[in-house]
Amino acid sequence: MARATLGREPPAFFRQGPSAFSRLLVFSALALLVMVADARFHVMQPLRTALSVLLYPVQWVAMRPLLLADSARSTLGAVAGNETALKSLRQQLSTQSQRANLTEQLLLENRRLRELLALQQRMEPTALAAQVLYDAADPYTRKVILDKGEVQGLRLGAPVVDELGVLGQVTRLFPLVSEVTLVTDRDHAIPVQNARTGARGVAYGDTSSHADALELRFMAANADVAVGDLLTTSGVDGVYPPGLPVARIEKVERRTDAVFARIYCVPLALVAGASQVLVLAPVGVDAPARPEPTPEIKPARNGGRR
């Protein structure tokens, strides 16, 4: 105890570590560092992965009551609405089976034609069923979390669809869960094709005007676009397979002072309430690599400073 009596340090009662303001500075700097590292340099993925694995059990437990309620509701509701549901499903099945029969024939015809023309064969997309765990609670983005991850064979960039249309794309991959950026996210762009006219364009997520919408940008003010047109994936991006329905045009604003028309679309997929989704394999993975651009030859500089 000699040190305690002879030392000049204050007793433990007064020793409170660094002051609150200096701690504020340290931790704010740390938070800013993490933010910059995440947004600019994308080096925070290991930390994110570790924390997400830590959080996964919680999410798993949290989903149990919801799933139970879902199954209970479907069991109880099935009894009541059985008859009508069955009838409509039968009708759907009959129309679908007609189309399916046609499809087989068309597929065969298509393959032969493509062989004749020596075009590249269209790939059959492989799909993996997944469930939406929850909507990401960030009000600035539109993302959902799926219950499948790297362990189940998901790949980064894989397109995600539901039964009605394209939902989005896997943008972050964790071991057991994955993050899907929806087509309505403001940073998401999807190349589309107008099914009526065949004109290609790019649809951007738009959260400003409506709750969940898309905007078809860079279409000339006199372009042939009408309300009700169906937009499908064009397949030129090497991510989405061609021909998946994406959105329907809701409103076209043509202004005399603007070069481009403002075109609002509503997504076909249930972006707000999808629960069962399909994750397709990204198309572009098997495509040949982009050729290296030939390096520009710089003129030799002479007369360097000494």
Add this chain to the structure above:
Amino acid sequence: MIMRPGQRLLMPVNPGFVWLTLVLALLAHMLLSMLMWGRAAWAPDLLSIVLVFWTVHQTRRVGMAVAFVAGLLVDVHHAGLLGQHALAYVVLSYLAIMVHRRLRWFGVTEQALQVFPLFALAHVVEVLVSLVVGGGLPGWWALLAPVAEALLWPLVSLLLLAPQRRAPDPDENRPL
């Protein structure tokens, strides 16, 4: 210890209870956002209320390091920018440390009035960060979030102080 007139002498806090409530608040925050209000901007942030509460009442135990880690976990759960909530919670924790001596002199209703600007500032930090990285504004409904948090303050303080308000057990210190 100087106390405001009429204030009850509290029992010492159980450190396990502090950590348990913090973890439970994180769970509740995650569950509520997953199951009930999705990405609604007006939803109160339970975790930040509990963080401020323990920073005010147990300044030596719960401070900015806890706030920072909690913020990182929330960011991962929100799939947002890593560090956004961490910064907001650290600022919140600093403000709570600044006011903690004064705040305990007031009753819970007056406390709720005084913590309202703290929560509002934390939300402002969040919005500023999202503006800087290129996100949009969350909309007018976001103004309700700090109000809801301040309204929840009396309830949270009632619940979290309840274990310390138990009557002391006389048998423990009885000489015979």
